[in-house]
Amino acid sequence: MILPIVGYGDPILRKEAQPITADYQGLDQLIDDMFETMYSADGVGLAAPQIDRSIQLVVIGFRPYDEKTDTYSENEERHVLINPEIIEEKGEKEYFNEGCLSIPDIHEDVLRPKSIVLHWFDENFDEHEELIDGMFARVAQHEIDHLHGKVFTDRLSPLRKTMIKRKLNDVATGKVHAKYRMKRTSKR
Ligand code: ZN
Numbered sequence: 001m002i003l004p005i006v007g008y009g010d011p012i013l014r015k016e017a018q019p020i021t022a023d024y025q026g027l028d029q030l031i032d033d034m035f036e037t038m039y040s041a042d043g044v045g046l047a048a049p050q051i052d053r054s055i056q057l058v059v060i061g062f063r064p065y066d067e068k069t070d071t072y073s074e075n076e077e078r079h080v081l082i083n084p085e086i087i088e089e090k091g092e093k094e095y096f097n098e099g100c101l102s103i104p105d106i107h108e109d110v111l112r113p114k115s116i117v118l119h120w121f122d123e124n125f126d127e128h129e130e131l132i133d134g135m136f137a138r139v140a141q142h143e144i145d146h147l148h149g150k151v152f153t154d155r156l157s158p159l160r161k162t163m164i165k166r167k168l169n170d171v172a173t174g175k176v177h178a179k180y181r182m183k184r185t186s187k188r
Contacts, residue, residue, distance in 0.1 A: 009172025047146035
């Protein structure tokens with residue numbers, strides 16, 4: 001089932017999401033629904049607060065890019081992150097152009113570490129602690145921000161923030177229309 005996506009300005013995107021346990025009701029179905037919602041909106045990652053659930057659950061799916069052949073792999077890389085925690089940031093930081101399904105029409109370069117040591121549980125509640133990099137590390141960091149009430153525009157310079165302020169306000173007041181279904185944010 002495709003779920004409506006919560007837009008910038010909704011208070012749930014500013015909340016600290018709660019960790020979950022393996023007996024969380026309807027978890028398998030929720031994960032399926034989140035993947036379906038993400039793919040239907042052409043996203044590469046989705047965090048549970050974006051579908052109106054304040055829990056520490058993230059889905060990620062993308063086709064890895066191969067620099068040598070300048071093509072995208074046929075095989076998709078998929079990850080489910082439950083209660084993820086960044087243990088350590090590694091290496092240099094780099095800029096990468098990010099967008100967010102909760103903030104349609106805004107794309108900005110965001111500075112983040114290239115690689116991180118990540119601790120998480122997968123959909124079977126198997127525990128992982130791995131050094132990850134590339135697209136996985138980039139998307140994971142963006143999505144983990146959502147679990148802590150942060151969005152990518154918070155990480156921009158004061159100048160860039162000022163420049164996109166009106167656009168952000170348009171999203172918050174429902175003036176921006178996405179190609180996918182969004183949850184109507186209550187008037188404040
Ligand atoms: Zn996002």
